[in-house]
Amino acid sequence: MIDLGRKNKLEILRDTSVGLFLGDGEGNDVLLPNKYVPADYEIGKFIEVFCYLDYDERPVATTLEPYIMLGEFRLLQVAEINEYGAFMEWGLEKHLLVPFREQRDKMKQGQWYVVHCYLDQKSGRLVASNKLDKFLSNDHLELKEWDQVDLVVTRQTDLGWEVIVNERHKGLVYFNEVFKAINIGDVIPGCVKKIRKDNKIDISLQPLGSRVLEPAANKIYEVLKENGGFLALHDKSNPEEIRDMMQMSKKTFKKGLGTLYKARKITMEEDGISITTE
CATH class of the missing domain: 1.10.10.10 (Winged helix-like DNA-binding domain superfamily/Winged helix DNA-binding domain)
Known part of the structure; x- marks a missing residue:
């Protein structure tokens, strides 16, 4: 299976005039255009690529490194606005669309926003949203105190910095727990300091206790x-x-x-x- 929005390790099947065709071993193949073909390659060997839909809505592979992948939250800049929504710069030729319905506030060209990348079930396309709460839940936590976690900083509140925990949950780093400069969009490690009765998560940016x-x-x-x-x-x-x-x-x-x-x-x-x- 070829996963759109993620890295895929695929076999080099054949060389054509337009690029390399790569396969997943299940009969599915995808084109790696000539401009992304490495200088050295060998038929039958495997290569890691990112797969998404091109301008013609066809699956295509690239060796470029995207700024965001499926299921992730990252800080991206608006490259342009048109009648469909805001298009974010994410390191690939085709920009990532944030439809108007997925904008918490009307986005502006040149501005930066933390967005979530997901697969739109109707169109089958990768799109993004900055209505972050709809993709997060603290109802069922698979965390415990002292756990090391990955964080994405989303916004500053009266109490501290709100963070996304392991791409799934919401947490908070209190101001008195911050001993270094952090900014919206930072991707940093942290530690679960406390899980409250209402499942709110207190996060520390440094290891705890001993x-x-x-x-x-x-x-x-x-x-x-x-x-x-x-x-x-x-x-x-x-x-x-x-x-x-x-x-x-x-x-x-x-x-x-x-x-x-x-x-x-x-x-x-x-x-x-x-x-x-x-």
């Missing part, structure tokens, strides 16, 4: 080395100073200091910390 100790200690030690073995920070420093310099909370910083101190890697001084000299 799991943060070693990474924090290592980061502090690396920054120390980058700064000549001394940092004007200590366990009494202002939380904002620690966040700006180390991109971590004061609590995490203090635990990291404790790990380094117990290992006799650092010396505590009145005006900061320094690497222990042997």
Whole structure:
């Protein structure tokens, strides 16, 4: 089976004047046009391609890397607007359509929006929507606290940053849990901090509990080395100073200091910390 909107590993069947025909082993084939044919190839070998519909609504393969694939949420820019809707730039020749009915607010050319790519059942075409909530649900969570997750940042609220969790659920990163610059559309790793009774998900952008100790200690030690073995920070420093310099909370910083101190890697001084000299 050839999956539209996804990467496919297909066999090179034959070479023609218009390109290579690739097959899935089930009798289905698709054209890889000449402009995407690699310099070196061999009949019978396999090649990974992305498949979608061309301008004539025929399945076609490409070696180009799309910015978004079926089922994903990504930040894309509007390339043009016409009577059918907004067309997003997604790294391929044919732009990705967001029909007017799938626009939360009327889209504008040149603007960026987080959209979801899905297969329209009526037309069989890949299209996109920025009515994100209809593709997300927290009703049935296959998550637990401490799980590592993939995030897409969607918008800023009064409490923090809303994120899409594993392309399926909605979560929130509270402002006091953010220790580095993030922006709408960022695709970043995170960790499930808490699952509330109403299935709302609190997300942390750094490992939790004891799991943060070693990474924090290592980061502090690396920054120390980058700064000549001394940092004007200590366990009494202002939380904002620690966040700006180390991109971590004061609590995490203090635990990291404790790990380094117990290992006799650092010396505590009145005006900061320094690497222990042997």
